[in-house]
Amino acid sequence: MSVSVDPRATAFIQRRHGLLINAEVRPSLSGAEMPVFNPATGEELARVAAATAADVDLAVAAARQAFEGSWSQLRPADRERLLLKLADLLEANGEELAQIETLNNGKSIHLSRALEVGASAEFTRYMAGWATKIEGKSLDVSIAAVPGAKYRAYTVPEPVGVVGAIVPWNFPLLMAIWKIVPALACGCTVVLKPADETPLTALRLGQLCLEAGIPAGVVNIVTGTGAQAGAALAGHPGIDKVAFTGSTQIGKVIGHAAVDNMTRFSLELGGKSPVIVLDDTSLDTAAAGAAGAIFFNQGQVCTAGSRLYVHRSAFDKVLERLGTIASSLSIGPGLDPQAQINPLISAKQQNRVLGMIERGVAEGASVICGGERYGESGFYVRPTVLANVRPDMQVVREEIFGPVVVATPFDDLDEVVHLANDSVYGLGASIWSNDLRQVMSLIPRIKAGTVWVNTHNMLDPSMPFGGYKQSGIGREMGHAAIEAYTENKSVCIAY
Numbered sequence: 001m002s003v004s005v006d007p008r009a010t011a012f013i014q015r016r017h018g019l020l021i022n023a024e025v026r027p028s029l030s031g032a033e034m035p036v037f038n039p040a041t042g043e044e045l046a047r048v049a050a051a052t053a054a055d056v057d058l059a060v061a062a063a064r065q066a067f068e069g070s071w072s073q074l075r076p077a078d079r080e081r082l083l084l085k086l087a088d089l090l091e092a093n094g095e096e097l098a099q100i101e102t103l104n105n106g107k108s109i110h111l112s113r114a115l116e117v118g119a120s121a122e123f124t125r126y127m128a129g130w131a132t133k134i135e136g137k138s139l140d141v142s143i144a145a146v147p148g149a150k151y152r153a154y155t156v157p158e159p160v161g162v163v164g165a166i167v168p169w170n171f172p173l174l175m176a177i178w179k180i181v182p183a184l185a186c187g188c189t190v191v192l193k194p195a196d197e198t199p200l201t202a203l204r205l206g207q208l209c210l211e212a213g214i215p216a217g218v219v220n221i222v223t224g225t226g227a228q229a230g231a232a233l234a235g236h237p238g239i240d241k242v243a244f245t246g247s248t249q250i251g252k253v254i255g256h257a258a259v260d261n262m263t264r265f266s267l268e269l270g271g272k273s274p275v276i277v278l279d280d281t282s283l284d285t286a287a288a289g290a291a292g293a294i295f296f297n298q299g300q301v302c303t304a305g306s307r308l309y310v311h312r313s314a315f316d317k318v319l320e321r322l323g324t325i326a327s328s329l330s331i332g333p334g335l336d337p338q339a340q341i342n343p344l345i346s347a348k349q350q351n352r353v354l355g356m357i358e359r360g361v362a363e364g365a366s367v368i369c370g371g372e373r374y375g376e377s378g379f380y381v382r383p384t385v386l387a388n389v390r391p392d393m394q395v396v397r398e399e400i401f402g403p404v405v406v407a408t409p410f411d412d413l414d415e416v417v418h419l420a421n422d423s424v425y426g427l428g429a430s431i432w433s434n435d436l437r438q439v440m441s442l443i444p445r446i447k448a449g450t451v452w453v454n455t456h457n458m459l460d461p462s463m464p465f466g467g468y469k470q471s472g473i474g475r476e477m478g479h480a481a482i483e484a485y486t487e488n489k490s491v492c493i494a495y
């Protein structure tokens, strides 16, 4: 039975949604709005303001004023306390947030509760702790220019300044938190542009920031399209850093725009992560692991295990079991707690995924299961396993961002290392084996920002996360997040 919708979630969704600039909710200056949809039905869910460059100017100015004003006067312990309060508010409003997310994004209510809310609250508490633990180094330098002079040098990490954050639709609240919270912990202020498709939880988060006592202008939310609001933010000369998660294609555009202003940037981009099953792994473990790696969040995960490499001795049997699992997953809306596969984000994404499957089949791939849409309404695609693929096919090379895995057998470690690394991407990878010697020899040979062993897609606030190659530049999480939102100042004192 479907979860009954919390009246607070309905009331929020039905509001007239404006931009959040300097603690004020306001329409866009042009008056433009854009619709957001419920992926389970395809129907319009809400309308939000569509910001243009002039709105982004206002938001950046508000963030600048806050950065140079009250926010910079706070002690690290004050920032920590405010972020801890925000974490409490995320939990206190958790069910409302989770339901808004499921209605807007389509994902399972279980994922919304556990990740969008639960992991966001944990991440916020973890990062709150960093606010009081940012430290520089004291350097015993050997400068010889002036005979007899003595010097002492030290480094001070300073907040980088105003951060423009641009996030995708696959984990809308969590991605907003991944950007806003470390930035605030470091003393920065933020203008966040949520994805066109999923602005609602970000707007609710903006309110909760204010409720937590975070001063006006420290967190600003500008909803709008990537082409208008996103581009205006990424190329804005008034921001000091752009933090982006999204496609490699747009990441490159954003990197170029940032370099023009010498704005600092970090890019967390696409992936085509390999899942490598060695010959000692039990067939059931391998099949369940591979299914979890790709079908989690309908494959709309940048680290989705979308390329499966299984040792030839087990290939057919693992594939058969994976096909059985994939075909038995129940499909339905995210508010149905029994549904294991939920709709994709949009009709556009559904058509893109189906088009890529079709092209794969036209190029010779065989469909082990799935391969088609599901239902009359809503943006569903059946979990799909493709075999008989070649390394040059589009389905093997390009990120699909849907519930589609391509499977290939291999004969030895050298071959699987070559296959796994034969990609422009390098975000994640998993190795499935208990043969320590083989696992340890594989880990350093895999070009990926995260290598999992006997698990996949597991993240923790303490584990640096980011990509090799075209999967991005920079790392989030852990101490890496502090480095991402600070500038290092060297001080040299002669005495």
Ligand code: ADP
Binding pocket: 166, 167, 168, 169, 193, 194, 195, 196, 224, 225, 226, 227, 229, 230, 231, 232, 234, 245, 246, 247, 248, 250, 251, 253, 254
């Ligand atoms: P996806 O293809 O998964 O939607 P995108 O990379 O297109 O991923 O989008 C990620 C984020 O980047 C979204 O918030 C989107 O609005 C934004 N975006 C898209 N195009 C641009 C652009 N030209 N400049 C800045 N941001 C953009």
